[in-house]
Amino acid sequence: MADLQNAAQALIKELVQQGLTPAEAAEQVAKSAYASATALPGMQSVQAIAAAVAAVDTDVIDFDSPTPQAAEQSVKAPASKAAKTKKRTVADHLDQALVEQKQPELAGLPTKGGKKPARTVVDDIADAVQDRKDSAKMVATVAEMQQLEMSLFQVAPWDDDLRAIPNDWGRSAVFTTRNKRTKRDACEDKLIYHYNREIEITYTGIELRADDDELVWQQILEYAKHSPIGNNVEFTLYQLCTDLGWHINEFYYKRALSCLKRLKATCFTIKSPRHSTLKNLSLLGDFDIVKVGKKRAVCNAQLDPYIVVLFANDHYSKVMWSKYRTLSPTARRMFDYFVTHAAPYPLKLETFRLICGSESTRPKKWAEQSRDACKELEVVGLVQKTWVERGFIHCLR
Template sequence: MSLEKTLAQLEASVAKRNPESFPKRAAPTSSTDKVVQLPLWSEFRRGIPNDLVRGALFTVGNARMPRAYRKSMVIASLGSIEITYTGEELRQDDEDVFLQLVHLARVSPLGKEVSFTAHSILKALKWPTNSRSYERLKETITRLQATGLELRSPHHGYSGSLVRDFAWKQEDSGAPSRSWTVRLEPRIAALFDNVSYTQIDWQQRLELGTLAKWLHSFYYTHRSPLPMKTATIRKLCGSTTKDLSKFRQLLRDSLQELLDVGFLSKAEIERGSDLVHVTRTSG
């Protein structure tokens, strides 16, 4: 069975359960075109490559502080993941937007334009639908487009941007349109194989604060998370909180958020060893 037919059957199966989730798929331009496409997941999930959220690529930086510009910076990452990054610092709000763009792109061949309204993105993110948010969204997508990322792990290598390009049209009045298009790099699909990406509960994420969002993504990539020192988590999440005791309190509060939304069933910071123990809720 061809790839196109397999994808069509998968989409039809999911769309039958949730018909509003899937726009019509663009057909390949010829029978010999190779379709490169992301996996399909439900409307209530968001997919992310594990390697992108097991470190400080998307930091927990303070929204009140200017973003640093990074040139060929080695990103703190877990284990054997090596990431070198050039571009403006990415934070959890950038991850939110990237998750939503990838979600929209999953039903079209990668490299094809993905069209959407800015209003629909803002609603999905639960951002206010005002002019300031429109500008913030545009700046965020532009930042994702201007990234230079080199990733190496035992199973994958990738060099490129997170968003290939971003465009919008001008209205007759001269004002910028709020109907936008993006394209993702087709090669990024390699990071979404069956064992290298995670489907995150979107509603849980939207209810969380900055550090809790980072922990949510990070622990989602581990079925049975191993204990980890508080100082290690501080490094991996890109926190600039120098006082470890202050960060430890922020961490406690964020772990409680994960308990409150039902993502974790247990969480504690062990006295003496300073090891963070968490247990994910089954299911």
């Protein structure tokens, strides 16, 4: 790998001296490396080529120009480049949030769109290079947001009577509806079902459930939304139980504390076209419980700063808290899915079962549970109408 990087950087430097820009030179080197892959052992790895090219501090490489057809093709003559605008990524969105913080007068300026070119094998190299650059940019951007003491609210604002849920969470089985009498699974790199097959979520930790963990996490987001990203936030267990609509007694205090422990012990890896791979993401960072008085337990908690990535690009939805928190777990998961779509397509009952992480093996029983959830959503007024028909769940928002 080191030899490949050194060779790539040396050739890029030579091409720059001949008059190419660093981005153009890096592009030609990557294309030539790919064209030579069948002739030179050790060059076949897309990731190896990407790592070598990404190691160079250049702008985004444009792979839209003609690809070399043979190893002997010269890299000294720059290929003609078609006009192309880079796809807007989560890192770009967070970067834009920084711009708006530093220069508010630039907020709201239109951004250019680009037509996606026909995909070729060399695009794998481009994607790998871009993923590495996006990862580095995301790390730097989140760090700068912390330095500027920016808040989650500046990226994803919601009113105090609402709560927020990332769309990827609403369309996946991160929070399950399994029976509360069933012991929670201990997961290790478990692949979590997601409605979109392009998104891959793996999870290590104790199974999270919609009945309590989902509500506790959303309420902590509410407490932390105005605080600088990654900073500690304080709240009492009394306040948490009150805001959740739970009774104020020892049982619910212990339940809230158990949720906090499970949320802290979470570890997610998320691969998505929206952003570079997120690794080791925890829903709750470190926290501590301090006893103040006889019945006042204060929680000092911290959110993982990379939580902001889940909400970037407006990829989150808002729910009416006073109604949402009263729903049964199945109805809540159904609404999680509906609220992430402006006009939800009919949802297969089996797909909904997978989103719920349900172990139901009787289709008729699951259909009846889904009908009950539909009625519940209509009664509380969160949807106009929803019903089950011919194996599908329909909804009018």
